[in-house]
Amino acid sequence: MSSLHQPSDGRPVYLVDGVRTPFIKARGKPGPFTPVDLAIQAGRSLLLRQPLPKDAFDQVILGCVNVVASEMNPGRIAALRLGLAETIPAFTMQINCGSGMQSVDTAYRYIREGRQDLILAGGAEALSHAPLMLTPAATEWLAELGLARSMGDKLKHLAKFKPGYIKPVLSLQQGLTDPVVGLNMGQTAEVVANLFGITREQADDYAASSHLRLAKAQEEGWLDDEVVPLYAPDGKVYTFDDGVRPDSSAEKLAKLKPVFERPYGKVTAGNSSQITDGASWLILASEEAVEKYGLTPKAVIKDSEWSGLEPEIMGLGPAVSAGRLAQRNKMTLDDIELLELNEAFAAQVLGCLAAWEDTDFCRAVFDSEPLGRFNRDRLNIDGGAISLGHPVGTSGNRIVLHLMNALHRQGLKRGIATQCIGGGQAGAMLIETV
């Protein structure tokens, strides 16, 4: 088991700086930005702040799940549009909700091994651009129409049209459904809620606090260094995560109907992450690069951990990955000074905390006594995906970025960022401020 492995040796890897866009809510039609547009707006601000030579980077890695047709390999397109040298290789990573952290982890490993020194690693996602698709029957009908030779054949074929063909398949909806176990992501949260007895009230209460924490962070200016405005070609400016509801409360959220499993389910639109567009970047550097370019690192990556579990309980993944990461680094839960646990669903976040207190779970996963109770004051202290949204390819990057900044703000040292991944996986990353 990987938890028995020791943290690997290698060169230290620094997190130098990072920037993200505001996460903007998808409002039923494509937003003004594609994934690469978002990546450019965050990236150019970051590069302005860290004025490195255009060819200083050895690699660009971008996490992105829903790549749009006009932007195959968005990582490369972003690198070129940012004006970076064409000699720098760039690729795109896809591991669903873990893509933005996988890009950081891959960069971390390249640098630790000594292969590369300076890497730009990010995540970008424009969920509002997820395409509408035709049903297979409609696609077939269209293809046959194209094959019809004579006008008579065409007319005959046209007559076979069924109104149902117009109804598109939402690729986003399909993408959020696990094809192996046939459950929607929201349904997996229902499974977790059920296994650990998470109530609707608990979930709503958690969701409300996510909004209030984000609203406070925005008001206090704690995100000013992290978020740069987005500028649309029509002149509109987006300056903050616009999914936030500063007036949210458990009472208000209680009025919503369950969306995934009616009528008895506990997961509502209000206690789930929001569908948003956004991008985030981090600069990773070796000691040599830090010296060569006179950089001031903010944190060092100590270790990372990826794990798999049954797809129907994918939401418990963070309990597995972060737990193992802590164990391997001889840390108790109390040693995790801040925890960023991506809020895919309130029920799933609370499920992870419950799992650490659960004898059966901990025996099965860690072969140990329960890890204990995690202090919620140190969990997602400035809100999370429920209040600011979950652009899937970006979130993993954002939580590492925000963990780094939040640790600094609070004068703390160690923290873990972790997220569940559709398909039954999870990733976790341990960082220390420097």
Next chain:
Amino acid sequence: MNGIILNSLRGREKAIGPFAEASESQPQAWKHWSLKVDSEQIAWLMFDCEGAEVNVLSQPALEELDEIVMTLQADKPKALVLRSAKASNFCVGADIKEFGQLESLDAAKQKLEAAHNVANRFAALPFTKVAVVHGHCFGGGLELALTCDYRIGVQGSAYGFPEILLGLHPGLGGTARSIDLIDPIQAMTMMLTGKTQRDYRAKKLGLIDTLVPERHVYGAIEAAVSGKLKRSKRDIKSRLMLSGPARKFSAKKMREQAASKAPPQHYPAPNKLIELWEAYGGDTKAMLKAEIDSFCELLLTETSRNLVRVFFLQENLKKQASSANTDAKFKHVHVIGAGAMGGDIASWCALQGMTVTLFDMKPEIIGKAIGRTAALCDKKRMNAAAKRAVLDRLIPDLDHRGVSSADVIIEAVPEKIEIKRQVYKDIEPRMKPGAILGTNTSSIPLDQLAEELQNPERLVGLHFFNPVAQMQLLEVVKHQKLADDTYQKALAFTGTIKRLPVPVAGSPGFLVNRALTPYLLEAIVLLDEGVKPELIDKAAEDFGMPMGPVELADVVGLDICLGVADMLRSSLDNAMPAAPEWMKQKVQKGELGKKTGKGLYEWKNGKPEKDNDPGNVPEGLTDRLLLPMLNTCKACLREGVIADEKLLDGAMIFGTGFAPFKGGPMQYSHTRGEADIKQALQELADKHGERFTPDSSWDNG
């Protein structure tokens, strides 16, 4: 991108036929052409003007072409490929310098007939002639291409008949041959507007038979020579347009349209061209012949002479930039202030390929500037990728992060000295060595701005005009502590962003605003006397100004006009009229002109509501408006605000639109006679006050 690999392979792409082989036979070489035949018996004629970066169809080049035609007649190849050896152009037209040397109608006709003979004989050569066109193909260049049987356009090529801008029309057979080749109405539109047609438009029009990337030029030549290349054919409608009644009808329409753009009393060329069309359209031979007389008559008009002068005034301004003594390259501009001017300066620089960081305290202001940039890209019909690249390069910068890497910093914050000084204090320590600090101030003396700087020698005035994307002029403003290095860089930078620099002294109002203000103020005084605004505007427009002073004041903004006037009145020792009380009240009420929808006129949809028939301009009105401007120009020359008359005329034409066909204010003064102007001013001074007192430098002659 660095372009390391592609750069190492540069120069391989271009199809140059037998010239690519270092084979046994030497090409036949003239000064401006060389000729070589390949193994398939296809002759390649390369146009390569000696010692120049662009090809012009000069007299010597035409004479040599005459010899080449004889050579080709004596030893006929299977076909001929005509192309340019230059990197970026096929041929940009006639040698405009030669125009001024033709003094009489007979001399002009003789020269032009000889040129026509060469072109006609070249056109009549009994084998297939294929023009391969890359880059610019204008005027005489396009006329030369039209004598060929096929035109292969290379991607990126551009075509046009700009003669009309010089008060002329095509004169080397272009009128007849273009009408013969493409939809005649489109051909006439091209010649009447002088507009450049981009490659895909030229293909659509049928000016070129095919449009290919350079790598398929050989393939296209082979197809043309073997007759497989389909020539663009005209449709029935085009042929019907050539009938007499249709020509008469279309000529009427054309006259109306041309008159609305360029009044025929000032610009005779459009009507001469339309006359040719009406009389001979479709009869190629007759039109070719008639074109000669018509062109020569135009060539000797005052309008054409002056417009040719304007062309050289523009070249003179361009030379200020291109001959600047610096190796500096400009890649990154940091613009401070995203308001109307700053935002548009940033936008223009981004369109010219610069990386631009744009500072403002408020993201919404930057957002608006980005919105305007996107709109400008659309207006320029940029494709989606090019537009995206412009927007990618325009980087909002709320923290002045761009200062440390910028080559040029342009400050365009409000006209308050404390604000500007605070900005300088913030950014100056972060400027990189060698960077220059430009200020777009129009009213604060540069010497004052330089006072509190650590390195005042890096400050220079870069005074843009509104609207930035349309006004080509940029005043490069000097001051006492300005370093020559900074000054040279400012000139060169202006060239890099394709604006025309004019060096001016840092005295109040510099040149353009100082000269324009008495003109605008006199219009206000006239309004105060009860003269109709439309009549005032008509007087100026009849003189040839693109827009009357009342409308112009509204466009500039009454607040800005008033501010500049107050500044000039207080800092210059002259008797400018004070703005009337009602005007100050207007400004206080927010009736500032076009930008607020109400000023001296009511504005609807960006247009002033005017009485179209205000009556006849009373005698003396034009002089009352214009002479104060001329008088100030003269004073500026005397004081050394600007170095010479050529620069002054260029600045006034490209900065204010001063009637181009009059050649500029000084040229106009010479034509009219300085003594006459001086006397007129004296009379005005006697009647209306000392503000008209003639400057001491007017010649009594």
